[in-house]
Amino acid sequence: MDFSLTWQQQTVVDQLEKFLKKEVAPYVEEYDKKKILRDPSKLKEFFRQLQPFGAISGPIPEEYGGMGLDYTSTGLVFQKIAEYWASLAGTCLIQVAGARLLAESQNKGIIEKYLPEVCAGNLILCSGITEPNVGSNPAYITTTMKKEGTGYRVNGQKTWISNGSVSDLALVVATGDRSLGPKGLGIILVDRRESPYGTRELEKLGLKAFPTSEMSFEEVFVPEENLIVTPGGGMRNLGRTFELARSLMSVTSVGLARAALAMAVCYAQEREQWGKKIGSHQLIQEMIYNMKSRTEASYLLVMRAFWLMDSGIKCEAESSLAKAYSTEAAVRTTRECMQIMGGYGYSEEYPAERLYRDASMQTIPDGTTQIQQMIVARDLLGLAAFA
Numbered sequence: 001m002d003f004s005l006t007w008q009q010q011t012v013v014d015q016l017e018k019f020l021k022k023e024v025a026p027y028v029e030e031y032d033k034k035k036i037l038r039d040p041s042k043l044k045e046f047f048r049q050l051q052p053f054g055a056i057s058g059p060i061p062e063e064y065g066g067m068g069l070d071y072t073s074t075g076l077v078f079q080k081i082a083e084y085w086a087s088l089a090g091t092c093l094i095q096v097a098g099a100r101l102l103a104e105s106q107n108k109g110i111i112e113k114y115l116p117e118v119c120a121g122n123l124i125l126c127s128g129i130t131e132p133n134v135g136s137n138p139a140y141i142t143t144t145m146k147k148e149g150t151g152y153r154v155n156g157q158k159t160w161i162s163n164g165s166v167s168d169l170a171l172v173v174a175t176g177d178r179s180l181g182p183k184g185l186g187i188i189l190v191d192r193r194e195s196p197y198g199t200r201e202l203e204k205l206g207l208k209a210f211p212t213s214e215m216s217f218e219e220v221f222v223p224e225e226n227l228i229v230t231p232g233g234g235m236r237n238l239g240r241t242f243e244l245a246r247s248l249m250s251v252t253s254v255g256l257a258r259a260a261l262a263m264a265v266c267y268a269q270e271r272e273q274w275g276k277k278i279g280s281h282q283l284i285q286e287m288i289y290n291m292k293s294r295t296e297a298s299y300l301l302v303m304r305a306f307w308l309m310d311s312g313i314k315c316e317a318e319s320s321l322a323k324a325y326s327t328e329a330a331v332r333t334t335r336e337c338m339q340i341m342g343g344y345g346y347s348e349e350y351p352a353e354r355l356y357r358d359a360s361m362q363t364i365p366d367g368t369t370q371i372q373q374m375i376v377a378r379d380l381l382g383l384a385a386f387a
């Protein structure tokens, strides 16, 4: 088993770190407070700057404007961005996961029309599954897509949609017939410029700069060329998207945890109490040990998931295991960083509290920790706790 990075991976990560140190690190607190990623032109600027590293189109084939990178390399890029600014990693995650769904659709027209622009960062993509009354169980989505002439009429509300407010394009999961439940679902690409939809920004505990919105579709007409999955085709196309999204959430959490660990180590080496460095107190060392062991275990779990994806092997359970473990681990690790830093950890003057607030979100989207736990247990037991 080879744990080393290839020359190419190491070079990309080093170049990316150089960029992040210069363009992000000195301004991150200001950018986060000003929520600058909620400005679509700023976000597109970041997308274009990060594109050469594979952050928005890493695993998309080169023929569609992507980088043709393997998933492991893409994951390493996300880990590094998250070490500096998790909000930025989050916006890229939504773009790359949506781009992959587009790339895997059978709709060549859509691929040619939109994918190169998405991969270049010129069009911002979001994905709408969640609704006010439909969260962990998306089977009974109420947003409708009804056939009408040469297209579909879309009606309904989505909520908690990342990049929603700044989006040019929305991949919307909707039903052709509510009475069919999960069997009525399909996916359609809504181009906001041709088929306008409304959005409202949502405020939240962490990831302040990361746009998260309600979306409303009122009698929105979408041409049938934009169909990704015909109503009745269900959510099966989303399986591989979830594997990628959960693994990217997981590796983003590793980045957050690494940042917290580095900060805590630095602080514990400098700060003195009782006449000695706090890092030489045994209870501080226990926390440092716990932070390190969780972070390394998280890294290994998610790298295995990426390796399975690169090998073309289905990894639903492995990506769920990585997501559940690493996101919960990051919450505890960032919390312990604050604890080690005492009052300064809790202060807005230092980044520790931001890392904690940002990590707290990772346990919710793309399936909460509880949903991931049940996916893993279902894989082991052959018994489902949910449909």
Ligand SMILES: Cc1cc2nc3c(=O)[nH]c(=O)nc-3n(C[C@H](O)[C@H](O)[C@H](O)COP(=O)(O)OP(=O)(O)OC[C@H]3O[C@@H](n4cnc5c(N)ncnc54)[C@H](O)[C@@H]3O)c2cc1C
Residues within 6 Å of the ligand: 094, 127, 128, 129, 130, 134, 135, 136, 137, 159, 160, 161, 162, 163, 204, 212, 361, 364, 365, 366, 367, 368, 369, 370, 371, 385, 386
């Ligand atoms: C910052 C952020 C960004 C998001 N981005 C997107 C996005 O881009 N697109 C999108 O479609 N959605 C997005 N979401 C929505 C996210 O996917 C949902 O919030 C998540 O799936 C949970 O749904 P819910 O909030 O409705 O909670 P619920 O489903 O109501 O769950 C509430 C609680 O009940 C638990 N629970 C539910 N069912 C079970 C069960 N069977 N057994 C045990 N426990 C259970 C859950 O684990 C949770 O603890 C985002 C959410 C957040 C916070």
